[in-house]
Amino acid sequence: MLSPAGLRQRSDLLQAIRSFFLERDYIEVDTPLRLPILIPEPHLIPFSSEGCFLQTSPEICMKRLLAGGCERIFQICHCFRKEECGRLHQAEFTMLEWYHKGWNYFDLMRQCEELIGWVVRKIPGCAGLTDGDRLRWQGAEVALAPPWERLTVAEAFQRYAAVSATDALRADRFDEILVVEVEPNLGRTRPVFLYDYPVELGSLARRSRNNPAVAERFELYVAGVELANGFSELTDPLEQRQRFQRAIEQIQEGGKTAEMPERLLADLSRLGEVAGIALGVDRLCMLLLGHKDIAQTAPLIFAEL
Amino acid sequence: MYTASDLRKGLKIQIDGEPYIVTEFDFSKPGKGQALYRTKMRNMITGVQFTQTYRSNDKFDRPNLEERKMQFLYAQDNEYHFMDTSSYEQIFLTKEQLGDNLSFLIDNMEVEVLFFGDRPIDITLPTFVNLEVTVADPWAKGDTSGSDTKPVTVQTGFQLQVPPFVEQGDKIQIDTRTGSYITRVKE
DSSP states (O other), rough: OOHHHHHHHHHHHHHHHHHHHHTTEEEOOOSSSSSOOOOOTTOOOOOOOOTEOOOOHHHHHHHOOOOTSSSEEEEEEEEEEETOOOBOOOOOEEEEEEEEEEOOOOHHHHHHHHHHHHHHHHSSTOOEEEEEEEEEEEEEEEEESSEEEEEEHHHHHHHHHSSSHHHHTTTOOOOHIIIIIIGGTSSSSOOEEEEEEEEEGGGOOOOOOOTEEEEEEEEEEEEEEEEEEEEEEEEOOOHHHHHHHHHHHHHHHHOOOOOOOOOOHHHHHOOOOOEEEEEEEHHHHHHTTTSSSGGGGGSSSSEEE | EEGGGGOOOOOOEEEEEEEEEEEEEEEEEETOEEEEEEEEEEEEOOEEEEEEEEETTTTOOOOOOOEEEEEEEEEETTTTEEEOOOTTTTTEEHHHHHHHGGOOOOOOOOOEEETTEEEEEEOOOOOOOOEEEEEEEOTTTTOOOHHHHEEEETTTTOEEEEOOOOOOTTTEEEOOOEEEEEEEEEO
């Protein structure tokens, strides 16, 4: 359970995030948490709720609002992912998700730099920070002043892993090698955007125009911690349907069921160019306040109820 | 049967026919990728440690482990013999298997012996044991210059720090988890 002082810091962080987006003319939205259909994602296990699901992410709802004409929206909400529990995972956690029409993933990277800089200035005296903008976490000292490093997935594997990203993917060992060999090195002296994922690992991201083998997806790493995941959104309904179909088949191979999100697909062509990103609020809170574990940053966790 | 999502520190599982205990555990999941269960394990028979990353669909057998209360009888060469006081069955463990437990083990002591199938592999000592002090410097009464503790040796040969008033021949209570002095006991 967070102390009153801890709750105040978490509240200050949430307000700083809100003020950042409101000043930039975003609309804050609050979409339903309980959904009749989810985006088919083989590695996320949803909680069921009276024949429906608790959301694993607000993406499906927020894209519907974008199709309805919104230009810039953000949301701070709870997401639920069954069987996720560890230092950086809780089955229920707080997500910040935002979308900006007319942008691509490089625009979002720049905005991440701005957002974190803004938050750090709004809540001075964070326990995890020294000299205003140097973050100390678990032995890493990270300079937050922009610009941050940009590193492609292929370069990162070349630099830190024993095999290439392509070979790792072919051997079905991409995630394992990323976690064990690559991630611990990322963002230790300044934050890094890892970008251009193999297209198989960016189900909702647009294929790159320069290199059709990769998707315009990035992850932000700070002190080895994966903090945010953003894309240039895939808005071609045909390609999205094919990718969802593969995901549904993978889910079915695991003995579970999933449905095609028809209403989302019908709306997709009305999105135009848009970029979207999700950021783990508990992890940001953990880093800024100098905690070791995201459970220490939540007002209450399940085990305490 | 356990699945990878059951893994946690302290869990005992069977791999290739041998019992292992999870000594370190970390859950990770990159982006929307696969769940990975990173573990460090110790073979409960050989003590050999290794690290391994598992995935959600990995499964493990439960090892057939059982604890039985037994009494320590005697040591001969490298073998330490114990007896089940109800069935009179006798077994032994080696010096290597007992390791640091030997610092506190004395004749007739009741311990929990851990069996893997029919095979004894480890013991758990009582949390508190009473041992006799066999070597201690005499207590110089009124000595205000000295430190708060002094070293003594107990009957097993184990050495520890105790308050200065403890003398040779005294019995003292020791916490077997930490090897530290608790109190002097009168018998």
